[in-house]
Amino acid sequence: MNPPLLSPSRRLRRTPFSDGVEAQGVKAYTVYNHMLLPTVFESVENDYRHLKDHVQVWDVSCERQVEVKGPDALRLIQLLTPRDLSKISANRCMYIPVTDQNGGMLNDPVLIQAAPDTYWISIADSDLLMWVNGVAASNGFDVTVREPDVSPLGVQGPKSDDLMSRVFGDSVRDLRFFGCGRFDFQGHAMLVARSGYSKQGGFEIYVEDGAIGMSLWDALFAAGQDLNVRAGGPNLIERIESGLLSYGNDMTRDNSPLECGLGHFVSDVQLSHCFGGRAMAEERATGSAQMIRPIAIHGDPVSRCDRIWPVYAQGMQVGQITSATWSPDFQTNVAIGMIDRAHWDAGTALEVQAADQIRPCTVQDKFWG
């Protein structure tokens, strides 16, 4: 069977950069927050090699913003996450697990203070706006909750600083990891953060006003010709090597932040009043029953992991793998899985039902990237 096509419709929203993405010959998309997210240009493997060696421009407009604006904005957001937000500032992004009343993950966004009393929650793939607004509307918070015209553009790869400094000036080099600030592009003070969904270094530019998107896109490509700049996107191989979790793939509403290895974002003090705090406090006290772990799957390259692959110990299911692919650099199949406590120690030998093959696999000490 040929790989399936994606049927276009307005519902699968185009982005301010879609014309540029198409001109660069996008071969495949995924759909993320009801929007097109380019996934492949040359091939997953070639895009991976290029990302690790050069610099890429990523259309990650699908990281939509839930804007919470008003005098009660921070108070509302603090209710939504177990992370302590007291150190939020205009110069710093924060990764915040968002949990429901049972401590289940609703999203794992990045929080940014865009202006006084104005926050952007830069979301993974779920309609978090509905939860935020449901809580806001039901509790009489003095806020407005909306999706603004803001589309992040990623610049990722080892030459990101060189490219960005040519377009935004040398001061952009001074941003620390998850630091952010305003930088001028053609008279627009754009919010730029040192962040992004790879571990190759890079930035995300929060483009306010889609109409100027292609000017920035074109400027980055013009400035980066000698840096071998190309269009790219979140890369399956690189993100698994690097242990970057994907909401909807590696974790869902059925998982707590602690199970996802996000315990350092869970503040004991916050657990007394955030949604799901009691459940998370109990889990912290007793220890998690399962945890996300890096797993090496042995043998030849596995086929595409498009569904849960059960993991077994002596024939009993003890976990599942949700992301997996062959890594050219590490010469093994790299994978992300959720494994029961009795089997999650590094070095534990297990088996995985990978598509139609049973494969030996081993829990790793850490991710590869």
Next chain:
Amino acid sequence: MNPPLLSPSRRLRRTPFSDGVEAQGVKAYTVYNHMLLPTVFESVENDYRHLKDHVQVWDVSCERQVEVKGPDALRLIQLLTPRDLSKISANRCMYIPVTDQNGGMLNDPVLIQAAPDTYWISIADSDLLMWVNGVAASNGFDVTVREPDVSPLGVQGPKSDDLMSRVFGDSVRDLRFFGCGRFDFQGHAMLVARSGYSKQGGFEIYVEDGAIGMSLWDALFAAGQDLNVRAGGPNLIERIESGLLSYGNDMTRDNSPLECGLGHFVSDVQLSHCFGGRAMAEERATGSAQMIRPIAIHGDPVSRCDRIWPVYAQGMQVGQITSATWSPDFQTNVAIGMIDRAHWDAGTALEVQAADQIRPCTVQDKFWG
């Protein structure tokens, strides 16, 4: 450029019927509620012809259920919709616009009473569970809100009654439009409704427990061989001819139910206490500023409508088209658009920017199908 492929991942969830869909040679998917929805088997045109002449089995598992269960379930749901739910019963589905505090559409689902104090909200493409649960968690309603293992399977087309009666018995023929009941399949009392996303007649079977999905799929194909049964899916041409609105295409959170022509589902009595009631009452009093209308676009077949097409009167924008395609049966381009009050009368001649062409178009009296 070749049409883009869809990158597979666990996040784009497979369904209990995906193996069957692939065996039938699915050519294209869309993504709907984070799940695969087959859109094309032979071609959009051939699938359309077949749907109107024969019978198709549709994998519409992506119509996920938001299950609201508990003593406060109906009281909570009544807060979420302007429709009067006092006549809900186990024998009747209800189409319910769901609105936020400003009267904006969050979803346009079908509500079913699956058991006493257990309701399924069968959703269009948005994570309505987040809104329902946000309201529930914030107001102390005694309910649980979850997505159960329920996957609708559609049987659509003029021979639907013949096929369904062979599998579920002749009594299924007695269901009236939007009537529902329990019918036996291999010892499972399955919830069946006379409903579906076409106007060719048909049913939706709410398959509880994905593990039995393929047995039902196979039974339908075995029973329907001489009826020329095939796999199909919501068909772009047929649904526009028939005026079946698509959430995310033809309406979003920016639109009220009244603008969407859903005023007959808005009860004046409910407006005093449902979310967005005040805004809808004001709109009803003053009249809507714009409304969804059927529109014929003249000339040759238009290209695929994958973004908003602005509609003009004497060079001023007076609306937008969000769904459009060539209709073989009506020999015109059929379209759905949102048009300002001054221009929405049937017969009004307008112009539309359809991709790179300006085309004359005319507001129609009614949809075609």
